[in-house]
Amino acid sequence: MSSDYIIDKRGRERSNPIERRFRRRYLFDLLEVFENRCAACKKEAIKFDLDHFFIPKSRGGNLMMRHKKGYWVCNALTLCHPCNQKKKDLAAQEFFEPQELEVLREKIGLVSLRINDFHQVDE
Ligand SMILES: [Zn+2]
Structure with a gap:
């Protein structure tokens, strides 16, 4: 539910603080968890588009969301x-x-876990 998240409008701008803070980290984890494959067709690729999963961009979703x-x-x-x-x-x-x-939820859940583990260290 989008109401479970703190919607930060800055997160939608390019190179905003949230993106700067997380981008390298979640890209690394996403590519590893998805084994450098497209989440839809499963083909390996060198370049990917990042798409919104739980909450679409049109409903205020950012690529990284802070839960309340x-x-x-x-x-x-x-x-x-x-x-x-x-x-x-x-x-x-x-x-x-x-x-x-279901499979995607599990995989993306893994990425979330890793990111939270990682950021406990520096907060
Ligand atoms: Zn594909």
């Missing part, structure tokens, strides 16, 4: 450019099959 309980939640997934174009503005629930969604 204080922890960070990854809201990003790796899509190859053709898949991202196919998905357009569809929500994840409209684009992926339910079974697929």
